[in-house]
Amino acid sequence: MMRSLGLAAGLLLAGCAATTAQTFPKPPSADAMVSQAGERPVPASPPAGQQWLYGSAEGAVASAQVYRSLAAYVRAIAISAAPHRQVVLAEGSTLAAPRFDDCGDKPLAAVFDADETLIWNLGAMRYFAEQHKDFDPATWDRWEKTGAGKAVAMPGVTDAIAVMRSAGVTVIVNTNRTAANAKGSEDTLRAAGLGEFKHGETLFLMGDTPDGASKDGRRALIASRYCVIAMGGDQLGDFAQGFNARELSVADRKMLATGEPIAGLWGRGWFLLPNPVYGPSIRGGFDDIFPSDKQWEPN
Amino acid sequence: MMRSLGLAAGLLLAGCAATTAQTFPKPPSADAMVSQAGERPVPASPPAGQQWLYGSAEGAVASAQVYRSLAAYVRAIAISAAPHRQVVLAEGSTLAAPRFDDCGDKPLAAVFDADETLIWNLGAMRYFAEQHKDFDPATWDRWEKTGAGKAVAMPGVTDAIAVMRSAGVTVIVNTNRTAANAKGSEDTLRAAGLGEFKHGETLFLMGDTPDGASKDGRRALIASRYCVIAMGGDQLGDFAQGFNARELSVADRKMLATGEPIAGLWGRGWFLLPNPVYGPSIRGGFDDIFPSDKQWEPN
Numbered sequence: 001m002m003r004s005l006g007l008a009a010g011l012l013l014a015g016c017a018a019t020t021a022q023t024f025p026k027p028p029s030a031d032a033m034v035s036q037a038g039e040r041p042v043p044a045s046p047p048a049g050q051q052w053l054y055g056s057a058e059g060a061v062a063s064a065q066v067y068r069s070l071a072a073y074v075r076a077i078a079i080s081a082a083p084h085r086q087v088v089l090a091e092g093s094t095l096a097a098p099r100f101d102d103c104g105d106k107p108l109a110a111v112f113d114a115d116e117t118l119i120w121n122l123g124a125m126r127y128f129a130e131q132h133k134d135f136d137p138a139t140w141d142r143w144e145k146t147g148a149g150k151a152v153a154m155p156g157v158t159d160a161i162a163v164m165r166s167a168g169v170t171v172i173v174n175t176n177r178t179a180a181n182a183k184g185s186e187d188t189l190r191a192a193g194l195g196e197f198k199h200g201e202t203l204f205l206m207g208d209t210p211d212g213a214s215k216d217g218r219r220a221l222i223a224s225r226y227c228v229i230a231m232g233g234d235q236l237g238d239f240a241q242g243f244n245a246r247e248l249s250v251a252d253r254k255m256l257a258t259g260e261p262i263a264g265l266w267g268r269g270w271f272l273l274p275n276p277v278y279g280p281s282i283r284g285g286f287d288d289i290f291p292s293d294k295q296w297e298p299n
Numbered sequence: 300m301m302r303s304l305g306l307a308a309g310l311l312l313a314g315c316a317a318t319t320a321q322t323f324p325k326p327p328s329a330d331a332m333v334s335q336a337g338e339r340p341v342p343a344s345p346p347a348g349q350q351w352l353y354g355s356a357e358g359a360v361a362s363a364q365v366y367r368s369l370a371a372y373v374r375a376i377a378i379s380a381a382p383h384r385q386v387v388l389a390e391g392s393t394l395a396a397p398r399f400d401d402c403g404d405k406p407l408a409a410v411f412d413a414d415e416t417l418i419w420n421l422g423a424m425r426y427f428a429e430q431h432k433d434f435d436p437a438t439w440d441r442w443e444k445t446g447a448g449k450a451v452a453m454p455g456v457t458d459a460i461a462v463m464r465s466a467g468v469t470v471i472v473n474t475n476r477t478a479a480n481a482k483g484s485e486d487t488l489r490a491a492g493l494g495e496f497k498h499g500e501t502l503f504l505m506g507d508t509p510d511g512a513s514k515d516g517r518r519a520l521i522a523s524r525y526c527v528i529a530m531g532g533d534q535l536g537d538f539a540q541g542f543n544a545r546e547l548s549v550a551d552r553k554m555l556a557t558g559e560p561i562a563g564l565w566g567r568g569w570f571l572l573p574n575p576v577y578g579p580s581i582r583g584g585f586d587d588i589f590p591s592d593k594q595w596e597p598n
Contacts, residue, residue, distance in 0.1 A: 046588050048348050048581045052573075055549050055588035056580035057535055057542065057556035062361075062573045064557060065566045069368050123595025126585060142597035150595040155557055236356055243356065250354050257356035258363060258454055267364045274351075274361045276575035281355035282347045286425060289345050289354035296422025296449040298441035 046129045049276040054120055060155040062274050067156030070232060070271045071163040074110055077229045078167040084108065087231055087269035088223040089216075095242040095256055103227030110164055111222055113233040114175035114185065116275040118157050119192050123150030125277070135278070144177050148187035154273070158193050170226060171195075172202045174218050174238075179207035214241040234275035239265075244280065250288040345428045348575040353419055359454040361573050366455030369531060369570045370462040373409055376528045377466040383407065386530055386568035387522040388515075394541040394555055402526030409463055410521055412532040413474035413484065415574040417456050418491050422449030424576070434577070443476050447486035453572070457492050469525060470494075471501050473517050473537075478506035513540040533574035538564075543579065549587040 045051065053059040077084065084103040088111075093099035112118050124143040128135065161171055171194075177185045182199035189197050197203040209217030215237060222228060236243035236257055243253060256262065266272060275281070344350065352358040376383065383402040387410075392398035411417050423442040427434065460470050470493075476484045481498035488496045496502040508516030514536060521527060535542035535556055542552060555561065565571060574580070 045584045048346065049351070049575050051583050051588055052348070052575035052580050055553070055583045057553040058533070058571060058574070058578075058580040060553050060557045061535075061565050061571045064562070065365070065368075065571055068566045069364075122589050122593040126589040126593070127595055127597070130585060139597045143595070146597075147595060150593045152590075152593065234357070236360075254354070254356040254359050258359045263363070266360050267367045272357060272360045272364055274573040274575070275357070276348050276351035276573070279357075281351050281357040284350050284354045285344045286429060289350055290421050290425040291451075294421040294425070294449045294451065296426060296442070296446060298426070298438045298445075 043129065043132055046126070047277070050125060050129060053116075053275065053277050054122060054125065059274075063154045064156035066232075066271055066273055067154075067160040069267060070110075070230060071156075071160035073268065073271075074160075074164050074169055074230045075167045078108055078164075078169050084227045084229060086223050086228050087265065088219045088228045089240050089242075091220055095240055095262055098261060101223070103229075106225065106227040107170060108168060109170040109172050109222065109226035109228050110230040110232070111172045111174050111219065111228050112231070113235070113238040114173050114177060114189065116154075116234045116277065116279075117232055117238065117273050118154060118173065118194060119151040119188065120154055121147065121151050123147050141178075141181065144181035144188075145184040148184065148191040151188050151192050153192045153194055161194060165195075169229070170202065171197075172204070172222055172226070172228075173197055174204045174215050174222065176206045176213050176215070179205040181205075211241075213237075214244075216241040230269055230271065232271045232273060234273045235279045235281065237280070239270050250284040342428065342431055345425070346576070349424060349428060352415075352574065352576050353421060353424065358573075362453045363455035365531075365570055365572055366453075366459040368566060369409075369529060370455075370459035372567065372570075373459075373463050373468055373529045374466045377407055377463075377468050383526045383528060385522050385527050386564065387518045387527045388539050388541075390519055394539055394561055397560060400522070402528075405524065405526040406469060407467060408469040408471050408521065408525035408527050409529040409531070410471045410473050410518065410527050411530070412534070412537040413472050413476060413488065415453075415533045415576065415578075416531055416537065416572050417453060417472065417493060418450040418487065419453055420446065420450050422446050440477075440480065443480035443487075444483040447483065447490040450487050450491050452491045452493055460493060464494075468528070469501065471503070471521055471525070471527075472496055473503045473514050473521065475505045475512050475514070478504040480504075510540075512536075513543075515540040529568055529570065531570045531572060533572045534578045534580065536579070538569050549583040 046054070086101045086103055088100070089095070090099040090101045115121055121143065124140065124147060127133075127139070133139075164171055173185075173189065175185065179199070182203065182205055185205065186197055186199065186203060189195075189203075199205060200208070204218040204222060206213060209221060211217040219228075231239055233239060236253070243257065248256065345353070385400045385402055387399070388394070389398040389400045414420055420442065423439065423446060426432075426438070432438075463470055472484075472488065474484065478498070481502065481504055484504065485496055485498065485502060488494075488502075498504060499507070503514075503517040503521060505512055508520060510516040518527075530538055532538060535552070542556065547555065
């Protein structure tokens with residue numbers, strides 16, 4: 001009863017943005033189950049993160065804003081007469097002591113993750129949410145194979161791709177979709193309006209190099225052929241595998257990404273797209289997320 | 300049982316970012332209750348949106364990236380010899396047909412929302428989440444009064460403020476915190492390291508103009524004194540009240556923000572900070588969030 005009231009109040013607040021000072025979230029959607037006789041309960045609405053990312057004006061603006069900034073950056077670098085430098089960490093260098101190789105006369109490229117970076121996986125995400133399911137590898141494999149037409153370009157992506165391509169920059173995808181489903185992913189990107197990507201040339205997939213879900217090997221392969229002047233992704237593993245080291249605490253990982261010497265790369269070669277829906281960013285208990293010296297109670 | 304397994308799998312996936320292809324979210328935190336004899340269940344972890352925003356490297360990077368872009372924009376405009384123009388909608392103009400007044404020789408300013416734009420309300424947000432509570436006006440009122448020292452500057456904010464101030468741009472806060480608690484909010488901003496803000500001069504609060512939770516009246520007041528060259532916020536109401544019109548559907552609101560003639564403002568005067576935790580962005584059922592032509596099922 002308490003929770004139902006909470007939900008009603010949450011919905012009311014959300015609907016009254018024009019007149020309330022603060023509008024806070026509805027409770028987690030697990031509270032908002034529509035009971036169906038004899039069946040697993042079905043959530044009445046997508047989780048808050050999906051509402052924000054896939055539905056809200058704010059989520060769309062956040063994507064478009066990053067892509068506008070990225071396109072302007074890539075264009076400025078591409079037309080600059082200054083010698084170019086890779087934004088892929090040089091092989092053997094680390095996040096603590098990064099090195100970036102000179103590009104010589106390699107052709108320019110920008111490298112992007114696919115899922116929740118270039119495309120929103122609307123078909124699969126709705127299915128998972130409606131089924132109240134976590135990620136399920138078998139379903140995702142079907143999605144890679146058959147999802148074409150049910151994913152969309154994220155806001156700002158098609159404009160940014162047009163700017164980059166017209167500046168002579170090759171757009172390359174480096175994703176952890178599997179090499180076995182290359183055709184499905186090529187079809188999905190094309191159907192979303194992003195143009196042609198070809199496996200092994202402009203599309204790199206898990207299995208293309210021996211390091212599995214790490215994208216470092218594929219980044220090195222791409223950087224051996226191209227001068228990578230920008231990278232975009234929604235997870236830090238889209239920039240360097242070092243961020244995924246198991247021993248890093250939530251706080252350590254944040255410090256590594258936002259402290260020296262890495263801080264200066266964000267918005268200047270490395271571009272992050274917000275994804276509050278899934279991934280290694282969604283992790284941690286109260287003491288991981290909230291510093292203990294910020295605890296507060298009303299009284 | 301099913302859900303417990305789901306949770307365990309989710310945690311496992313989240314912890315194994317180095318080796319799994321995709322890492323998907325844990326179920327909503329309501330599933331992850333730690334039962335306490337005779338008491339309301341306590342969530343074992345903050346909701347996914349809070350994990351992303353307040354805890355993750357990605358959430359911190361997203362904020363820092365926006366503020367770096369904003370600071371560079373503000374500085375470039377401030378040192379430009381070109382005549383300046385307000386980014387506040389001219390009085391009487393609308394989102395469908397916006398006009399922006401010339402600034403004449405007014406001093407330059409940048410206007411920001413406070414909550415989840417300049418500061419993260421860690422104390423209050425942890426309290427709400429641990430209590431598994433929605434927004435509660437009485438608690439929030441206490442937070443406005445006594446939260447100083449328990450909120451923090453968002454990543455990138457202090458650097459951006461330093462850049463703007465050194466370029467001669469006055470930083471102004473326009474928030475729906477209440478005028479009755481002006482001192483608490485001044486203290487909170489100072490304790491977060493943002494410097495001095497003074498109610499009625501550089502801090503504008505709900506109650507300062509007769510239009511309640513709309514910020515339009517306060518924006519007009521600020522624009523009567525200053526040339527507002529940039530605005531930052533986490534909700535569209537931080538830019539224009541027209542986005543909060545009750546009749547707008549989720550899809551309409553998104554179209555209004557990302558279509559012409561508004562689209563060009565994002566990243567060029569208007570800067571959005573991602574907040575998947577609360578607000579009018581967290582709204583909508585499955586059919587609002589996911590277009591019907593993107594439905595998909597594995598088979």
